[in-house]
Amino acid sequence: MDHSDFAHSSVLYREVLGYCEGLEAVGDGVVVDCTLGEGGHTEMILERYREIKVVGFERDDAILDIARERLDKFAGRVEFVNDNFAAVEDHLLSRKGKISGFLYDFGISSYHFDRSGRGFSFQRDECLDMRLGKTSGKDAAYVINNYSENELTDIIKRYGEERWAKRIARFICRKRSEGPIERTLELAEIVLAAIPSRFHVKNIHPATRVFQALRIEVNDELSAIEESLQKAVPLLAAGGRIMAISFHSLEDRIVKNIFRRLSKGCTCDREPQYCQCDHAPYVRLLTKKPLLPGDDEVALNKRSRSAKMRVCEAL
Numbered sequence: 001m002d003h004s005d006f007a008h009s010s011v012l013y014r015e016v017l018g019y020c021e022g023l024e025a026v027g028d029g030v031v032v033d034c035t036l037g038e039g040g041h042t043e044m045i046l047e048r049y050r051e052i053k054v055v056g057f058e059r060d061d062a063i064l065d066i067a068r069e070r071l072d073k074f075a076g077r078v079e080f081v082n083d084n085f086a087a088v089e090d091h092l093l094s095r096k097g098k099i100s101g102f103l104y105d106f107g108i109s110s111y112h113f114d115r116s117g118r119g120f121s122f123q124r125d126e127c128l129d130m131r132l133g134k135t136s137g138k139d140a141a142y143v144i145n146n147y148s149e150n151e152l153t154d155i156i157k158r159y160g161e162e163r164w165a166k167r168i169a170r171f172i173c174r175k176r177s178e179g180p181i182e183r184t185l186e187l188a189e190i191v192l193a194a195i196p197s198r199f200h201v202k203n204i205h206p207a208t209r210v211f212q213a214l215r216i217e218v219n220d221e222l223s224a225i226e227e228s229l230q231k232a233v234p235l236l237a238a239g240g241r242i243m244a245i246s247f248h249s250l251e252d253r254i255v256k257n258i259f260r261r262l263s264k265g266c267t268c269d270r271e272p273q274y275c276q277c278d279h280a281p282y283v284r285l286l287t288k289k290p291l292l293p294g295d296d297e298v299a300l301n302k303r304s305r306s307a308k309m310r311v312c313e314a315l
């Protein structure tokens, strides 16, 4: 494999490296890369900080094999966990030391769009699968062909933030009454027909939001984020950091709300002097506003253009 293929494709790589500085002296010197993917961030962290070790979570075993090969040169400094990052506690609680950092780079990788053959892209004619890893039961074809019109409307609206959700769901149900919808291009055409052409947005395929919604539903992505972030905080050493990179508002909202809540002391509704909740803040926010990639990064890596990173530090 030519590793130059990967060069700088990891989003907000300078910012991630910046926030890893000093983590070797915090807790046990272990950074948990919760979204290992092809191992880009992990490779950079291990190269830059010789004292840091990484535990990498990846729920998709096919892409994990690519990361294993890429990171082979760091044997002894990297551990691989083929599981959902929602299970961080199960894998990390029994460790002796506390964790120095958690990194999240949500969503899927370019491998999934371009090479997985699992129907993540509406630009290729593939089966509607969209499962990350083999454990999850229902695939995208199941959702499209079995959910009621109301359920489809709901997920397209909620996870795709698509204003034409109801009409798209109606078109899907009409089409599937003629036979099951099984291919990506078929679905993309249905969506295209459902949204009146004067509402098509330049440079954004009308099916983008529907494909995002399906992927989120199939993999239950948002619950995993919420569960993992909450479980990560108690595992962190004081001074340890959580870096979370989001690509759409649904992900970012979860990160923002959890970080805010954990950074507040009192969570009850009373005046401070009558507080009964007795909560102390667990973290402080290191980024009051999310960090965005610079123009130079966006020019080199289009995928980075919607990225936002938030960072907090355990107290």
Ligand SMILES: C[S@@+](CC[C@H](N)C(=O)[O-])C[C@H]1O[C@@H](n2cnc3c(N)ncnc32)[C@H](O)[C@@H]1O
Residues within 6 Å of the ligand: 009, 010, 011, 034, 035, 036, 037, 038, 039, 040, 041, 042, 057, 058, 059, 060, 063, 083, 084, 085, 086, 105, 106, 107, 108, 109, 132, 224, 225
């Ligand atoms: C954007 S990619 C990560 C890219 C990586 N940071 C890099 O620099 O190469 C996100 C990865 O996280 C994985 N992933 C998504 N949700 C996950 C979850 N809940 N648990 C574990 N891995 C997950 C996806 O399979 C994908 O490979």
